[in-house]
Amino acid sequence: MSPPVIPLERPRRERADAVRNRLHLLRVARRLIAEEGADRLTMDGLAAAADLGKGTVFRRFGTRAGIFRALLEDSEQEFQRAVLEGPPPLGPGAPPVERLAAFGRARVEHLAANIEVVGQSRVDGHGEGPLGSFSVLHFRVLLEGVDLPGISLDAVAVLLAAAVETPLLLTLDRHDVESLPGSVEDLAAAWEALVRRMVG
Incomplete structure (x- = not known):
C-alpha cells in the first residue's frame, strides 16, 4: 500500500x-x-x-510567503505523484532497496531545485509544512519489504527522512546550493551508498 x-x-x-x-x-x-x-x-x-x-x-x-507556499505545494504534489504513480525505480514496481535509493537521489535533486522557494515560503514564520512527512511515510512502507530484524522500522524511517531532507533544508538562508559541503550529486551519491550499505 x-x-x-x-x-x-x-x-x-x-x-x-x-x-x-x-x-x-x-x-x-x-x-x-x-x-x-x-x-x-x-x-x-x-x-x-x-x-x-x-x-x-x-x-x-x-502574503508574499503564501505565493511561495503555493509554489512549494504544487511542486511537492508533482514529486509525490512521481513516487506513487511514476515509472520505477522511483515509482512502483522496483524492489524496496532500489526504490529507497532512487527516492533519496530524486528528493535531494528536488529540494535543491526548489531551495529558494522553500526558503521564501518560511520567511513569515508560517511555512513549517510537513515537508518530511511524505518521506517518513514512504520509507516506512518500503521498509516493510526489507529484512531489518530487531529494529524499529518507524525509527529507521524517521532517521532516513532526516538524512535526506536536512542537509538542504539547513541551507535555506543561502542562495547558492553549491556552497553546501559537497555538491548535490555528492549528497545524492552518499545517500545511495548509505541505503545500500544499510539494507542492501
Whole structure:
C-alpha cells in the first residue's frame, strides 16, 4: 500500500475561474523567479505581470510567503505523484532497496531545485509544512519489504527522512546550493551508498 499524497495546506473547493487564476499566477510566478530570482518577487510585481488585480493576488495567497507556499505545494504534489504513480525505480514496481535509493537521489535533486522557494515560503514564520512527512511515510512502507530484524522500522524511517531532507533544508538562508559541503550529486551519491550499505 502506498502512502497518500500529503498537501502542505488543507485543500478547498474552488470555482473554475479561481482555479484558472491560481494556475496562471503560479506559472507567472515561476517565470519571474527564473528571470529575476526569488528575492525580487513581490505581490505587486506578480499582479502586474499576470495582468490581474492586486486584490486577486492577496485573496489567493494572503502574503508574499503564501505565493511561495503555493509554489512549494504544487511542486511537492508533482514529486509525490512521481513516487506513487511514476515509472520505477522511483515509482512502483522496483524492489524496496532500489526504490529507497532512487527516492533519496530524486528528493535531494528536488529540494535543491526548489531551495529558494522553500526558503521564501518560511520567511513569515508560517511555512513549517510537513515537508518530511511524505518521506517518513514512504520509507516506512518500503521498509516493510526489507529484512531489518530487531529494529524499529518507524525509527529507521524517521532517521532516513532526516538524512535526506536536512542537509538542504539547513541551507535555506543561502542562495547558492553549491556552497553546501559537497555538491548535490555528492549528497545524492552518499545517500545511495548509505541505503545500500544499510539494507542492501
